[in-house]
Amino acid sequence: MGLHSFKYRFRTIDEISPEILKEIGVKGVAVDLDNTLVYDGSLKFFNNSNSWVESIKAADIPIIILSNATAIRAYLLARKLGIDYIAFARKPSPKALYKAAKKLGVDISQLGMIGDQIFADVEAANKAGAVPLLVDPKTPEVFFRKHFMEIRKRERILLDEFNKRIGYYVND
Ligand SMILES: [Mg+2]
Numbered sequence: 001m002g003l004h005s006f007k008y009r010f011r012t013i014d015e016i017s018p019e020i021l022k023e024i025g026v027k028g029v030a031v032d033l034d035n036t037l038v039y040d041g042s043l044k045f046f047n048n049s050n051s052w053v054e055s056i057k058a059a060d061i062p063i064i065i066l067s068n069a070t071a072i073r074a075y076l077l078a079r080k081l082g083i084d085y086i087a088f089a090r091k092p093s094p095k096a097l098y099k100a101a102k103k104l105g106v107d108i109s110q111l112g113m114i115g116d117q118i119f120a121d122v123e124a125a126n127k128a129g130a131v132p133l134l135v136d137p138k139t140p141e142v143f144f145r146k147h148f149m150e151i152r153k154r155e156r157i158l159l160d161e162f163n164k165r166i167g168y169y170v171n172d
Contacts, residue, residue, distance in 0.1 A: 003092075003123050004158055006132040008169045013037070013052045013114065013135055015170040018059030021112060026131050028104035029056060030066035030086075030097060032115030033077060035137040037065075043076060046138055053081050062104040066096055066113065068120065091120040094128035101130070118155045 008024060010016055013036065021029065034040045037049040056063050065078045065085035074087035084103060089096035101111040111130040115121025116137040125132035141148035 003126045004118050005126070006118075006122050006134050006162075007166070008132070009134045009136075009159075009162065009166070010169055011136050012048065012138075014048050015168075016052075016114060016133060016135075018056060018061055020169065021056075021059075021061060024112075024131065025110060026061075026112035026133075027110040028062040028064075028101065028106035029112045029114055029133075030064050030100040030104075030130075032091075032113075032117070032121050033065060033067040033069050033074065035116045035139065035141065036114060036121075036135055037081075038077060039139060040141045041143045043073065045077075045080070050081065053083065057083075062106065064100050064104055066091075066100050089124075091115075091117075092123035092127065094124050094130075097124055097128035097130050101128075117151070118158055119151055 031037060038045050063083050065074055065083060066089050067074050067087055068089050068091055069087055071087040074085045078085035086096045086100055097113060098108060101108045108129050112133050113121055113125035113130050114133045114135060116135050122132040122134055
């Protein structure tokens with residue numbers, strides 16, 4: 001398995017149900033913020049973020065925010081959701097994922113890293129030995145737009161290849 005490979009791809013976090021997490025052996029989840037739960041660089045949640053987090057909590061699956069965002073923004077967003085957070089994670093470094101697994105009380109191999117970026121979230125998960133769960137980014141990035149256009153272009157090649165072989169975990 002390469003650093004950028006993954007088995008589980010979803011259109012949106014809503015598709016990641018407690019049942020599916022159980023099915024794939026994920027006992028705790030670390031979830032990205034920007035373009036996964038909130039509009040890029042903002043304090044604004046997507047419509048479904050709150051209810052999804054509630055559904056995970058209701059299933060007694062421990063959950064934590066794991067974001068490269070600043071501490072203040074991660075703190076404010078985590079507080080609204082009523083969950084713990086790790087900010088400034090420096091993904092694709094795996095370091096924060098080990099910390100997350102420890103905080104959640106799960107083995108690193110049972111930690112699901114949910115995020116929208118192959119070169120950050122997926123890579124960090126693979127380096128750590130956690131389970132990468134890729135979601136489609138909700139919106140084009142607002143900040144560092146050029147930088148992200150380049151990253152998304154590189155991702156596109158991997159995603160096209162992935163779709164040919166596997167496709168989304170949840171089918172229509
Ligand atoms: Mg993101």
